[in-house]
Amino acid sequence: xxxxxxxxxxxxxxxxxxxxxxxxxxxxxxxxxxxxxxxxxxxxxxxxxxxxxxxxxxxxxxxxxxxxxxxxxxxxxxxxxxxxxxxxxxxxxxxxxxxxxxxxxxxxxxxxxxxxxxxxxxxxxxxxxxxxxxxxxxxxxxxxxxxxxxxxxxxxxxxxxxxxxxxxxxxxxxxxxxxxxxxxxxxxxxxxxxxxxxxxxxxxxxxxxxxxxxxxxxxxxxxxxxxxxxxxxxxxxxxxxxxxxxxxxxxxxxxxxxxxxxxxxxxxxxxxxxxxxxxxxxxxxxxxxxxxxxxxxxxxxxxxxxxxxxxxxxxxxxxxxxxxxxxxxxxxxxxxxxxxxxxxxxxxxxx
Amino acid sequence: xxxxxxxxxxxxxxxxxxxxxxxxxxxxxxxxxxxxxxxxxxxxxxxxxxxxxxxxxxxxxxxxxxxxxxxxxxxxxxxxxxxxxxxxxxxxxxxxxxxxxxxxxxxxxxxxxxxxxxxxxxxxxxxxxxxxxxxxxxxxxxxxxxxxxxxxxxxxxxxxxxxxxxxxxxxxxxxxxxxxxxxxxxxxxxxxxxxxxxxxxxxxxxxxxxxxxxxxxxxxxxxxxxxxxxxxxxxxxxxxxxxxxxxxxxxxxxxxxxxxxxxxxxxxxxxxxxxxxxxxxxxxxxxxxxxxxxxxxxxxxxxxxxxxxxxxxxxxxxxxxxxxxxxxxxxxxxxxxxxxxxxxxxxxxxx
Numbered sequence: 001x002x003x004x005x006x007x008x009x010x011x012x013x014x015x016x017x018x019x020x021x022x023x024x025x026x027x028x029x030x031x032x033x034x035x036x037x038x039x040x041x042x043x044x045x046x047x048x049x050x051x052x053x054x055x056x057x058x059x060x061x062x063x064x065x066x067x068x069x070x071x072x073x074x075x076x077x078x079x080x081x082x083x084x085x086x087x088x089x090x091x092x093x094x095x096x097x098x099x100x101x102x103x104x105x106x107x108x109x110x111x112x113x114x115x116x117x118x119x120x121x122x123x124x125x126x127x128x129x130x131x132x133x134x135x136x137x138x139x140x141x142x143x144x145x146x147x148x149x150x151x152x153x154x155x156x157x158x159x160x161x162x163x164x165x166x167x168x169x170x171x172x173x174x175x176x177x178x179x180x181x182x183x184x185x186x187x188x189x190x191x192x193x194x195x196x197x198x199x200x201x202x203x204x205x206x207x208x209x210x211x212x213x214x215x216x217x218x219x220x221x222x223x224x225x226x227x228x229x230x231x232x233x234x235x236x237x238x239x240x241x242x243x244x245x246x247x248x249x250x251x252x253x254x255x256x257x258x259x260x261x262x263x264x265x266x267x268x269x270x271x272x273x274x275x276x277x278x279x280x281x282x283x284x285x286x287x288x289x290x291x292x293x294x295x296x297x298x299x300x301x302x303x304x305x306x307x308x309x310x311x312x313x314x315x316x317x318x319x320x321x322x323x324x325x326x327x328x329x330x331x332x333x334x335x336x337x338x339x340x341x342x343x344x345x346x347x348x349x350x351x
Numbered sequence: 352x353x354x355x356x357x358x359x360x361x362x363x364x365x366x367x368x369x370x371x372x373x374x375x376x377x378x379x380x381x382x383x384x385x386x387x388x389x390x391x392x393x394x395x396x397x398x399x400x401x402x403x404x405x406x407x408x409x410x411x412x413x414x415x416x417x418x419x420x421x422x423x424x425x426x427x428x429x430x431x432x433x434x435x436x437x438x439x440x441x442x443x444x445x446x447x448x449x450x451x452x453x454x455x456x457x458x459x460x461x462x463x464x465x466x467x468x469x470x471x472x473x474x475x476x477x478x479x480x481x482x483x484x485x486x487x488x489x490x491x492x493x494x495x496x497x498x499x500x501x502x503x504x505x506x507x508x509x510x511x512x513x514x515x516x517x518x519x520x521x522x523x524x525x526x527x528x529x530x531x532x533x534x535x536x537x538x539x540x541x542x543x544x545x546x547x548x549x550x551x552x553x554x555x556x557x558x559x560x561x562x563x564x565x566x567x568x569x570x571x572x573x574x575x576x577x578x579x580x581x582x583x584x585x586x587x588x589x590x591x592x593x594x595x596x597x598x599x600x601x602x603x604x605x606x607x608x609x610x611x612x613x614x615x616x617x618x619x620x621x622x623x624x625x626x627x628x629x630x631x632x633x634x635x636x637x638x639x640x641x642x643x644x645x646x647x648x649x650x651x652x653x654x655x656x657x658x659x660x661x662x663x664x665x666x667x668x669x670x671x672x673x674x675x676x677x678x679x680x681x682x683x684x685x686x687x688x689x690x691x692x693x694x695x696x697x698x699x700x701x702x
Contacts, residue, residue, distance in 0.1 A: 119546070122485055130481060130535065134473055134528070172523060174538055175545065177485070184481065184535040187525055194526065195470070 023325055029262035030055040036103045038062045038090050038136070039110035040083075042070030043213040043220060044152065044205075047254040048107055049075075053082045055258075062099055062110065064089040070113065070220055074349040075212045090132040096139045103144040105261045108136065108189075109152040111182070114219040116304075118178035129181035137192045137200075145198065148261045149189065153202040153270070155313055157183040164244075165316035168204070168270055175310060186270065193268040201260040202270045206315055210250030210335060211342035215350050223247075226284065227336075228351060230291040231343055238298045239305070241281035244312040248275035249335035252328040259324035266323050274315035276332045283332070290336035374676055380613035381406040387454045389413045389441050389487070390461035391434075393421030394564040394571060395503065395556075398605040399458055400426075404433045406609075413450055413461065415440040421464065421571055425700040426563045441483040447490045454495040456612045459487065459540075460503040462533070465570040467655075469529035480532035488543045488551075496549065499612045500540065504553040504621070506664055508534040515595075516667035519555070519621055526661060537621065544619040552611040553621045557666055561601030561686060562693035566701050574598075577635065578687075579702060581642040582694055589649045590656070592632035595663040599626035600686035603679040610675040617674050625666035627683045634683070641687035 035052050039045040040061030052059045061083055063071040076083060088095045090110045100106065111129055112118065118125035133151075140147055158166055159173030174180045189200040207221050215224035222239075229236035248256075256273050260266045278286070281298075288294045301309060320326055330338070343350060386403050390396040391412030403410045412434055414422040427434060439446045441461045451457065462480055463469065469476035484502075491498055509517055510524035525531045540551040558572050566575035573590075580587035599607075607624050611617045629637070632649075639645045652660060671677055681689070694701060 122489065123482070126482055126485060131474070131477055134477060138473065169522060171520060172538075174542065177539075177542065180535050180538040180542060183538065184531050187523075187531040187534065188528075191525065191528065191531060 024259055024262045026055055026258050026262055030057040030105070030258070032056060032058060033104040034058045034060065034102050035105040035107065036060045036062060036100060037107045037109060039070070039152075040107075041065060041072055041075055041085070042109060043075070043210070044208060044250055044253055044257075045107065045109045046072075046075035046212050047210065047250045048109075048257055049079055049083055051251075051254050051258060053079050057105070059083040060099065060103075061085045062088050062090070064110070068114070068117070068219060070214045072212070072349065074346065090136055091127055093135045093139060096136055097143055100139055100147070101143050103140075103147045106140065106144070106147050106149045107257055107261070108133070108149060111152065112178065115156070115176045115178050117219065118176055118181070122177040125177050126181050129178065130184045133185035134188050137188055137198065140198055141192065141196055145196075147199070149198060149200040150257050150260045151186060151189045151200060151202045153186040153204045154179070154182050155204050155206045155272070155315060156310070157186065157204070158310075158313070160310045161313055164312060165274070165314050166272065167316040168272055168319055190268070190270060199267045201266045201268070203256055203260055203320070204270065204272050204315070205253060206246050206248055206272075206274060206313065208248045208250055208253045210339050213250070213339070215343060223283075226287050226296075227339055227343060230287050230294040231340065231347060233294065235295040235297055236284070238280060238284045238296045239301045241279065241284070241298050243280050244277055244314055245280065245283070246275040246277045246314040247283070247332055247335070248273055248328060249330035249332075252330055256320065256324075256326050259326045260320075263324045266320075269319070269323065271320035271323065272315040272317040273320060274317035275328050277314045278332060286332055286336055290333060291340050375610055375613045377406055377609050377613055381408040381456070381609070383407060383409060384455040385409045385411065385453050386456040386458065387411045387413060387451060388458045388460060390421070390503075391458075392416060392423055392426055392436070393460060394426070394561075395559060395601055395604055395608075396458065396460045397423075397426035397563050398561065398601045399460070399608055400430055400434055402602070402605050402609060404430050408456070410434040411450065412436045413439050413441070415461070419465070419468070419570060421565045423563070423700065425697065441487055442478055444486045444490060447487055448494055451490055451498070452494050454491075454498045457491065457495070457498050457500045458608055458612070459484075459500060462503065463529065466507070466527045466529050468570065469527055469532070473528040476528050477532050480529065481535045484536035485539050488539055488549065491549055492543065492547055496547075498550070500549060500551040501608050501611045502537060502540045502551060502553045504537040504555045505530070505533050506555050506557045506623070506666060507661070508537065508555070509661075509664070511661045512664055515663060516625070516665050517623065518667040519623055519670055541619070541621060550618045552617045552619070554607055554611055554671070555621065555623045555666070556604060557597050557599055557624060557626060557664065559599045559601055559604045561690050564601070564690070566694060574634070577638050577647075578690055578694060581638050581645040582691060582698060584645065586646045586648055587635070589631060589635045589647045590652045592630065592635070592649050594631050595628055595665055596631065596634070597626040597628045597665040598634070598683055598686070599624055599679060600681035600683075603681055607671065607675075607677050610677045611671075614675045617671075620670070620674065622671035622674065623666040623668040624671060625668035626679050628665045629683060637683055637687055641684060642691050
């Protein structure tokens with residue numbers, strides 16, 4: 001573990017007595033509070049770090065910086081003087097127990113995110129996405145039982161939708177090892193709320209995109225690969241094209257984490273996070289429009305992907321909107337433009 | 352690993368072309384076929400071994416015989432010359448790969464079954480009920496990809512019923528660590544069917560009781576403790592008493608495993624196994640009636656149990672009955688009588 005920079009929070013209690021009717025005051029919730037982000041050098045984790053720093057939180061980032069995962073020190077380069085960074089793995093129970101000691105908010109985003117990798121190396125996926133979640137929650141019980149914990153879950157645990165839009169009551173039928181382990185990781189969070197009174201919330205994220213996402217390969221999502229191809233003037237591949245997805249811009253996702261953490265109504269809950277719905281073909285065209293040029297070719301699904309693909313998906317996220325007042329603000333066209341602008345300026349840091 | 356006895360099967364293909372309309376011929380399915388039972392020295396596993404021997408299967412029992420778990424060599428004492436027994440742990444991947452080499456039927460019952468133990472030592476529960484299931488299935492893919500696999504799942508993964516009777520579409524909301532890990536273990540079985548074509552079936556068992564169950568303590572179910580108390584002329588404790596449960600006699604449960612393994616219609620499926628429904632007070636009175644005497648005292652739920660208890664539960668098992676023609680045959684009064692007769696004769700082996 002390596003402390004790159006430090007800041008000490010005064011850890012005063014957040015005033016989180018809001019109801020859905022009353023807008024949540026994030027500033028008073030987070031200012032001065034120790035907020036820990038596992039996977040904080042990654043795509044969504046670093047977006048959260050940026051927001052938390054702006055809210056004057058005392059931010060500790062934990063990340064293992066493993067190659068192939070989403071962590072990238074450049075993601076938090078502008079924050080270097082204002083956050084603490086520990087290069088540690090959530091599987092290291094002793095380290096976690098130490099690092100969580102004065103945690104008020106735990107944003108638990110560290111994960112193995114590749115579906116294909118989870119099939120090729122299921123045990124690593126299990127160790128990170130299942131077992132380490134359990135040991136992390138045990139550490140919370142021990143050293144920070146009063147912390148608010150927000151877990152990054154995923155729509156993947158629903159599997160192929162049986163109806164649309166998918167609400168939280170939809171049966172869980174994961175279609176890959178990653179999905180099984182994320183389902184278990186989420187269930188531990190719910191369980192530790194129900195049984196031990198830990199204030200956990202799980203957000204089932206859909207396709208999140210934006211600046212700082214992994215664009216080197218498809219380990220996070222295919223969108224990264226598309227953005228990179230567009231920037232490098234290469235045609236990208238559209239598989240099928242008719243499938244519907246809802247996309248969440250990363251700042252909207254980060255806002256969801258903050259609202260979940262600061263909201264009493266979200267305690268113990270599991271919530272879908274949705275976004276703007278479009279077909280993959282519409283998305284491909286939106287990428288090209290936002291890029292001011294480029295092209296793609298349509299092909300059918302590769303067989304090894306087809307068998308773990310889930311078809312159309314879009315979320316009913318009314319439960320979360322009602323509980324916290326959240327709503328996504330950045331339309332896809334704007335989000336893609338911001339993403340491409342970012343990567344155009346910093347491409348060398350991401351490829 | 353210790354081979355206590357051996358028998359060689361000729362491994363001819365079972366004729367499993369039955370439909371639900373046609374009764375399944377267990378003899379032609381199992382005679383001469385290598386059937387492996389993990390947890391085969393345990394309560395349900397040993398009942399299965401007895402049935403499989405009667406069907407002339409080539410039975411290999413795998414059990415770790417850990418203290419506190421259900422394994423007991425006495426359970427298969429009458430079969431000693433007709434089964435192979437390996438003292439091995441399902442977490443030992445290398446051993447499993449070797450032992451499953453010529454497996455035609457895998458009855459996968461090895462588990463940590465105590466809900467309280469899963470809370471006190473969650474990592475061991477995870478290692479056995481979650482991680483070892485994944486590595487076992489990986490071993491199957493490798494060494495016996497054509498095997499029929501039947502997994503002992505549990506109603507516990509439903510949590511507190513949201514409606515009754517509980518069918519397989521009921522949301523999963525496990526209330527203890529054991530439930531989370533069993534849910535993941537089941538999901539791996541379904542996944543390996545869907546993705547790799549492994550012929551798996553999961554049976555969600557309810558309260559199973561009968562001869563050879565663990566009566567030393569409540570690690571399997573409270574019913575064992577009641578039976579022992581009745582036999583030892585002690586009063587047992589009834590908590591609450593109004594709660595409804597359905598009980599399955601162990602031979603009916605074993606029959607369900609056999610039918611699942613021999614049925615094409617059960618491939619890839621998840622099925623509830625139900626039984627006779629009664630309140631815990633009715634069950635307490637049935638125990639005393641079957642025992643020809645005894646008593647119990649009613650008290651309220653201990654707080655550490657209450658928080659992981661699930662209230663009323665009874666299953667809708669129509670899906671399994673339709674798929675396989677299964678129906679339970681032994682009424683609770685008769686099953687309790689048989690159980691008490693067995694333990695009266697062999698009490699010293701179980702306490």
